[in-house]
Amino acid sequence: MDLIIVESPTKARTLSKFLGGDFAVEATMGHIKDLPKSKLSVDVENNFLPDYVSVEKKADVIKKLEKEAKKAKNIFLATDPDREGEAIAKHVEEIVGKEKSQRIVFHEITKEAVEEAIASPRKIDENLVDAQTSRRVLDRLVGYNLSPLLWKKVRRGLSAGRVQSVTVRLIVEREREIEKFRPSEYWQIFVTVKSKKEFVVELLKTEVSNKKRADEVVTDLKNSGYIVLDVKKREVRKNPYPPFTTSTMTQAGARLFGWSAKRTMSVAQGLYEEGLITYHRTDSTNIAQVAISKAREFIKKEYGDSYLPGAARAYKTKSKVAQEAHEAIRPTDMNKKPDGINKLYDLIWKRFIACQMEASVYDETTINVEAQGKNKYLLRASGQIMRFDGWRKVMPLKGMEDTPKELPEVVKGESLDLIKIDSTQKFTEPPARFNEASLIKTLEKLGIGRPSTYAPIITTIQIRQYVEKKEGKFFATSVGMAVTDFLVNNFKEIVDYKFTAEMENDLDNIANGERKWQVEMKSFWDPFKKKLDSVTKDSKRVAIPTEKIGRKCPDCKDGELVIRIGRFGKFISCSNFPECKHTEKYIEKFGMKCPDCKEGEIIIKRTGRGRHFFGCSRYPDCKWASWRKPGKEKEDGEEK
Numbered sequence: 001m002d003l004i005i006v007e008s009p010t011k012a013r014t015l016s017k018f019l020g021g022d023f024a025v026e027a028t029m030g031h032i033k034d035l036p037k038s039k040l041s042v043d044v045e046n047n048f049l050p051d052y053v054s055v056e057k058k059a060d061v062i063k064k065l066e067k068e069a070k071k072a073k074n075i076f077l078a079t080d081p082d083r084e085g086e087a088i089a090k091h092v093e094e095i096v097g098k099e100k101s102q103r104i105v106f107h108e109i110t111k112e113a114v115e116e117a118i119a120s121p122r123k124i125d126e127n128l129v130d131a132q133t134s135r136r137v138l139d140r141l142v143g144y145n146l147s148p149l150l151w152k153k154v155r156r157g158l159s160a161g162r163v164q165s166v167t168v169r170l171i172v173e174r175e176r177e178i179e180k181f182r183p184s185e186y187w188q189i190f191v192t193v194k195s196k197k198e199f200v201v202e203l204l205k206t207e208v209s210n211k212k213r214a215d216e217v218v219t220d221l222k223n224s225g226y227i228v229l230d231v232k233k234r235e236v237r238k239n240p241y242p243p244f245t246t247s248t249m250t251q252a253g254a255r256l257f258g259w260s261a262k263r264t265m266s267v268a269q270g271l272y273e274e275g276l277i278t279y280h281r282t283d284s285t286n287i288a289q290v291a292i293s294k295a296r297e298f299i300k301k302e303y304g305d306s307y308l309p310g311a312a313r314a315y316k317t318k319s320k321v322a323q324e325a326h327e328a329i330r331p332t333d334m335n336k337k338p339d340g341i342n343k344l345y346d347l348i349w350k351r352f353i354a355c356q357m358e359a360s361v362y363d364e365t366t367i368n369v370e371a372q373g374k375n376k377y378l379l380r381a382s383g384q385i386m387r388f389d390g391w392r393k394v395m396p397l398k399g400m401e402d403t404p405k406e407l408p409e410v411v412k413g414e415s416l417d418l419i420k421i422d423s424t425q426k427f428t429e430p431p432a433r434f435n436e437a438s439l440i441k442t443l444e445k446l447g448i449g450r451p452s453t454y455a456p457i458i459t460t461i462q463i464r465q466y467v468e469k470k471e472g473k474f475f476a477t478s479v480g481m482a483v484t485d486f487l488v489n490n491f492k493e494i495v496d497y498k499f500t501a502e503m504e505n506d507l508d509n510i511a512n513g514e515r516k517w518q519v520e521m522k523s524f525w526d527p528f529k530k531k532l533d534s535v536t537k538d539s540k541r542v543a544i545p546t547e548k549i550g551r552k553c554p555d556c557k558d559g560e561l562v563i564r565i566g567r568f569g570k571f572i573s574c575s576n577f578p579e580c581k582h583t584e585k586y587i588e589k590f591g592m593k594c595p596d597c598k599e600g601e602i603i604i605k606r607t608g609r610g611r612h613f614f615g616c617s618r619y620p621d622c623k624w625a626s627w628r629k630p631g632k633e634k635e636d637g638e639e640k
Helices: 009-019 056-071 083-096 111-119 126-153 164-180 211-222 244-256 259-275 290-303 343-355 437-444 454-463 478-492 497-511 517-538
Strands: 003-005 023-027 075-077 100-103 185-194 198-206 225-238 360-372 374-387 415-427 469-471 473-476 549-552 560-566 569-574 583-585 589-593 601-606 612-617
Touching: 003 009, 003 056, 009 111, 009 259, 023 601, 056 083, 075 083, 075 454, 075 469, 083 100, 083 126, 111 517, 126 478, 126 497, 126 517, 126 583, 164 437, 164 454, 164 473, 164 478, 185 211, 198 360, 198 583, 211 415, 225 374, 244 259, 244 343, 244 454, 290 343, 437 454, 437 497, 454 469, 473 478, 497 517
Parallel strands: 003 023, 003 075, 075 100
Antiparallel strands: 185 198, 185 415, 198 374, 225 360, 225 415, 360 374, 469 473, 549 560, 560 569, 569 583, 589 601, 601 612
């Protein structure tokens, strides 16, 4: 009997369903070796040798793997098809032995893909292992040296990370942009005119920055004549979106479902392990030819020839190197429609089928109108009518049918009747705060992080109290600002966007076999260690700003009560700390009645898992609780 070793029990069960009795399938339950948390575990004096040890909690798993390996004729290491999976396979090989071990890789858990992989085994890719090792070593060198420094210079319990700190910097800088922003007034003016039918034109190329000027323009427009300057018509073809990558999938999960990146990746992990989708950690938009052929067959059968392009669509991968799976996220079986599975599968299925469909076609009309009064003004109306839905047959644009887009037929030189004028005061908006979708998009654009890192990065910076999420938006905390200021002032290169992206490229080059990882570590470590020693000796301690709540301290009678952020969240203490030790629990109230008992208020509490939930202030008498703020549950949407 042959032995196949994977990471998860779900993946093992899925494989067992179609492999038959000739194979035993066992799961490692994740990593079986790791760097101990109690120490640096990297020998900087000995070529940065990492001290990997067996994970203590996996002792029983390791014993079982050793036992099954002795009985097996062949051992197939079938961990995930990325750097981390390659490293896990390497560690398993060290446990079960090289003699019978072979590496197999598949990007979808289907009978055909697994059988093909078993027929074409290979050796462990040491370059991929080195790339994963270098990432772990690099992150350990940064985290385990900067974090103790933050304890000394900012506050105990803080941590720093190579990518985590750069992500926090993005949010902090956006926060400060918002703080500095000063809104500017402007006015929008819309004029309703009539030919055979009424339509609305918007005033263009005229600066209207205050009410006085708006009134002057409106008065002039009321006494103007309206002439059609020109009418432009054109056909607009809108091509479908490319298939999902990890980044675009997590962005869609945030935008459409209000899901965190962590939740989206967890749901996708389940779909992958059940054999429903291809591997979900990928930065590639490539599609296997067999999948394209099956998609085209499905489209022709389900929707007809008019929905099938003459040639298959191909999409360019933006990433310089596909260190993750070399294919986009797609369903493994096009005929397995999404009914009753879950909404993420529904989205993945629709996005993939749509990506191979014909373009949607629109008739677009633009009417330019001139108002001739005391002055001349240019006004414009644009409209679009769908002539052929194409890929929108699968992914309809929600609400499109409710918005009238058709403009009346008019001709150049035609006079129009004035019906009414509407002027509205507006103010320029500050830069938008990041949400999960926009943050991931920005990280990807800057080349910071990789598909497998987005979700853990976003989770970590919230757990560390560097940022907090309110109504789906990220706000920098006072701790996040203090830590960012300290790092920017003292380790500017470490939190530099370009430097971080270049480090990611160096890791990619290691994965490609173009660089040696120890050489890269040395080129980083020597100047970093020198800077670390200098900052430790010379830098000053940074104070974390506090927020007054308008009450005197009841103990010392002298200090003001302020809100501080500790390891376990916000709390209230005296401004004279540490001389005065007074503290109180911080309760964030939302001014809404409990939907169950109608007596208490909804407050935020911390759970044992480090997450906030909303619960009744009369707990434990009333046990109402929800992960979401009442009244703010986001309904499922459609892609716009």
